[in-house]
Amino acid sequence: MYEQLRKYILPELIPSGTRVMVAVSGGPDSMALSHLLWRYTQEESSRGVSIVLTHVHHGVRRESDAEAVMVQDMAKKWNVPCLVHRFNAKRYAESMGQSFQEAAREWRYARWKEDMLKEGCSLLATAHHLGDQAETILYRLLRGSGTAGLAGMYPSKGSIIRPLLSFTKADILNYCAREAVPYALDDSNQEPVYVRNRIRLELLPELERSYNSRIQETLGRTGELLRWDEEYITRQVKAAWDQYHYQDSQGTICLKLDVFKEPAAILSRLLRKAAMQVTQEPRGLGFTYVAMIMAAQGKPGWSQDLPGMRVKLTDEGLQFCRSHIDAGQKALNYKIPLVIGQSVEIPGSGMVISLLKEWNLSSVNSHTKRENKIAVFSSDLLTQVSKQSLVCRTRQEGDKMWFKGVGHKSLKKVFQEAKIADDARNRIPLIADEAEVLWIPGVRQSGLYRADNEDEKIVCILTSRIGRSI
Amino acid sequence: MYEQLRKYILPELIPSGTRVMVAVSGGPDSMALSHLLWRYTQEESSRGVSIVLTHVHHGVRRESDAEAVMVQDMAKKWNVPCLVHRFNAKRYAESMGQSFQEAAREWRYARWKEDMLKEGCSLLATAHHLGDQAETILYRLLRGSGTAGLAGMYPSKGSIIRPLLSFTKADILNYCAREAVPYALDDSNQEPVYVRNRIRLELLPELERSYNSRIQETLGRTGELLRWDEEYITRQVKAAWDQYHYQDSQGTICLKLDVFKEPAAILSRLLRKAAMQVTQEPRGLGFTYVAMIMAAQGKPGWSQDLPGMRVKLTDEGLQFCRSHIDAGQKALNYKIPLVIGQSVEIPGSGMVISLLKEWNLSSVNSHTKRENKIAVFSSDLLTQVSKQSLVCRTRQEGDKMWFKGVGHKSLKKVFQEAKIADDARNRIPLIADEAEVLWIPGVRQSGLYRADNEDEKIVCILTSRIGRSI
Incomplete structure (x- = not known):
């Protein structure tokens, strides 16, 4: 030795x-x-x-x-x-x-x-x-x-x-x-x-x-x-970073539009690097978010709040701006597609939302915290999910929820009844399909797609990031 | 769905x-x-x-x-x-x-x-x-x-x-x-x-x-x-391959000397690609051999037989020549360092040699074939191995083995006593340290570093490639 x-x-x-x-x-x-x-x-x-x-x-x-x-x-x-x-x-x-x-x-x-x-x-x-x-x-x-x-x-x-x-x-x-x-x-x-x-x-x-x-x-x-591969790609990314990025006076990081021409190996790392410089989050940007930004190619005007920052696609390129949610005032704006079996972090909340099939629930319960907030949906929702129309998003003009025996209520009404403060309403994440809100975590689940006993069930869980298990 | x-x-x-x-x-x-x-x-x-x-x-x-x-x-x-x-x-x-x-x-x-x-x-x-x-x-x-x-x-x-x-x-x-x-x-x-x-x-x-x-x-x-990374690197390797390789009329693949300037991610893949073109072995070249060729940088005249081919470093570059062992005549020439816990394929034999610590033996026995050939060495060999001087190699001028109560015998004598045919003697792999031969698999183990009961033991095993477990 x-x-x-x-x-x-x-x-x-x-x-x-x-x-x-x-x-x-x-x-x-x-x-x-x-x-x-x-x-x-x-x-x-x-x-x-x-x-x-x-x-x-x-x-x-x-x-x-x-x-x-x-x-x-x-x-x-x-x-x-x-x-x-x-x-x-x-x-x-x-x-x-x-x-x-x-x-x-x-x-x-x-x-x-x-x-x-x-x-x-x-x-x-x-x-x-x-x-x-x-x-x-x-x-x-x-x-x-x-x-x-x-x-x-x-x-x-x-x-x-x-x-x-x-x-x-x-x-x-x-x-x-x-x-x-x-x-x-x-x-x-x-x-x-x-x-x-x-x-x-x-x-x-x-x-x-x-x-x-x-x-x-x-x-x-x-x-x-x-390690050989990572060292090699890191070197290439360093050169590409110098070529594509610039920073404005407010600390916003921009990547020139041409960055989308780079292969996924390089592009994904440039996006992670930009995000890390803006948020200072050492864990970097999750796979779901990287894939989301990559998919924004060719959609000028696209904009999305992500944990700790807002990403925008303008005619000049991709902008990564630090979000100042500490102030608690600025309205967030995000719309994150949910996929069964996956978890995503909710911007500005330190919370994670997971969509799981019922049969995975036992293993999750043992890992996550007691204060979980859970909504159970029926298999009808499965059809919604496989159309990829289920999202976690912020409040929109005209949002409504449906309740059995009552019909539709405006989201404003639901919030009022639950005594949610005005300034909090724009920050609570909502689970929705294309047409309406299905669940306000911690507040109320609508009557749509509620599971009855015979259905195969889907479970939506809100956990704090700290409680996240491997 | x-x-x-x-x-x-x-x-x-x-x-x-x-x-x-x-x-x-x-x-x-x-x-x-x-x-x-x-x-x-x-x-x-x-x-x-x-x-x-x-x-x-x-x-x-x-x-x-x-x-x-x-x-x-x-x-x-x-x-x-x-x-x-x-x-x-x-x-x-x-x-x-x-x-x-x-x-x-x-x-x-x-x-x-x-x-x-x-x-x-x-x-x-x-x-x-x-x-x-x-x-x-x-x-x-x-x-x-x-x-x-x-x-x-x-x-x-x-x-x-x-x-x-x-x-x-x-x-x-x-x-x-x-x-x-x-x-x-x-x-x-x-x-x-x-x-x-x-x-x-x-x-x-x-x-x-x-x-x-x-x-x-x-x-x-x-x-x-x-997959993103592999696709990217594969593209870079393709360009590098065109830049570095040429083929002579006998089907020998050559890589220009400059190839050693490439980072390990690229160089290792170029070596694998050259080997695969010569041997047509879809599994490619094992890690040990790739590392061996990479370490040959700066040693013109270096040459080594590897499974299905001979690799040479000349002033012009690295040459990969197909070996024609089917003829059974051409003398092989290789010298492969053995490392505890690793297995390497022996050129021209379809056999694999493994060096293991005793406590791994049970799990190996259950996987490998009955016709294993095994030599057991004592912990003194451990010192040899950690000096990296234990090799699997072909016969050399003056090879000898030591036996208790007898002293040294020439390898020729050992072969004669075991009735090994002349033309086979140059093809049998030998396990040796820097000074002498310790084991002729399937023939005889020398008296050096033989294990007694109190020693921590090292086991050297010869298996056929087919019998290789995961």
Whole structure:
């Protein structure tokens, strides 16, 4: 393992004379990584590479103290600097409304960035291995991803390097045993609660047993092939971006009309890039929205509100303008086709609307939040949906709903009866077919297409984005 | 479903005036497809689209007769031609040494090609649906694949169209029930014996239950994104191919030296394309070999035998020459690094060599053939392997092997004792480290690095290519 790193991997990842910050949790992966890198600094001293260790004491487990001491002792023995940060991530997570893991991760990276500046390190080494890579690729595949996501983690990207990315956990444990590297086991990684843990502890072993005994290597290789493709396309997109985009004084991003001549691989990425620059949403623009904008080609005047922005097609090109929904005043205007089995985010609401067949309902219920708002429709709606006329949209002039024994009511009347404030009425998403409104989520479902017991049912669900499961 | 096909999908897939051959097994998918296409020819008669049905009577199941009658009756009712082919694929498969499914599939496509010519059809419609697409993508992911494979099946490629690719099995069954379309159920698809059936019947439902209730749609979408990328890169590769390749009078394909300046996404595909043109092997060149040729950059004089061809780096460029091993005379010359957890095909032998850790052995045994040839090495070899010095190669001047209590013997002596014919000696693959030969598969293992009971073990296995599992 050391020989492979010394000969082939580390010279590629670490330029001579570099000072490298090593993130050490105290587990076998990061302890082995530290040991390997330290050997490299000693045995290849002519390269002038040096290391600094950094450790985060999470303060939630009893073993945390002992781990910090173990890391510090090792650093002292090797005579390398070791920074230790103490942090109660749990309290932090509660106060920020994030998950523990997310919060801890963000906080760690922020500290490491500071440490690197302070210690003059230009690279940060993390101990991700082939098992982590396989898990990441499967996780992204299950959640939905394109080439960029399925490419997995990069051995080197920006200032982060992952020297162990092509080695298995077994290689690492074997190295620790052979070189008598001490380590602590992190129990929280052994609980199949988080989706990623379940992938690691249940799905990957099952795939290994029943489908491909070398699944980790296979996925790692797929990641490498896709990385080649993504790197190539990214370079092409960069050139295309310079060619097509310009920005006006209000921060609106425009793409020239010619952009539609680009093949889908390039066009879709340019749209995502424009959206990300406007909304600052790192997750980017979902597939449904990308496809919607692509379909706007040749329809000048087309305009659509999407989460965090409004997209317009003018004679000059595609405009991406930031929406200022924080003010709560500006009327939204969107019309999003709904497809059975798919979910879309509703602009300006942080909510997601899903259209599902009844038989998928059990699995959804277990994942989504209790406060779901649900409407159940009959199979007659199926005909509507397959004509693609069912939409989630904002209020329109003349909107009405039909109720049994009553007939049609204006939407205004329905809102009045439900005591919905005037300024909220223009922002509530509506589910409608071509003719009229079928459901105001959280307010009222019309009498049209209501399911009776014998029908095959379709279910429309409103969830908060946070509660979205993979 | 019909409305979506009529409005958005079929006009894209079928040009006006086209005669379409529809492959009908008699199952729900192909019966629904026939019905949908027939409706389209009737309701959109101005487009001048017509259909012809073709059915293969496999003659292995009792229900086969009834299915053929059902398809013919439907065709008669609609007044469209219906071709029926009768074939005992099982006997065919036995005589050809292929699996039943492979043989049947090849035979079917050959018949359809003939039928299309005979009936003047320019398109063949198959009934693959979203479930098939998800299964295909997972199958390829588990077997190992890049962008091209993970892109899944195409809705339209060459003369094949797949109109139902974005619909689920449930959509299809629902359509059959609603329109009273008769169909037969194919029981052989319900047995989780074949890997693909296991993916459909076990893995996909498990992923749907535990990870993503919309996994089919998610995978279908991933396929679409990757298809965009693959189509784009394929176009770039086509241009690069014209720029770099030339062919000499002996059929050798050459790529100009500059080809190494291309990014990995393009270079790897050019290498695969050159190899495929020389060997006619539709599966293409494995990752290991692609990486090997890529690593030859800057080493003029480098040469390597690979399955079905020899690749040479000269001052002018990379040469891919077909090897004529059929003659059995020409000496081979290859040296392939072995990596733990990986398998490589041995040039000119139709055999595969795998290097595995002991704990993977159980899963391998169940998959591979009984006639495996196996050598077991001790953990000392691990050190050799991690130095990347273990290779599978052809015989070299001065080759020797070490035996306990005897010392070194020349390879010639070992061959003589084992009564290996002279002309075979240059073709038998050898497993060796940098200094000497460790194992002649099927002949003898040396005394070096032999495992004793306490060691962690590495296993080297020789299998035939046919017996290769996913």
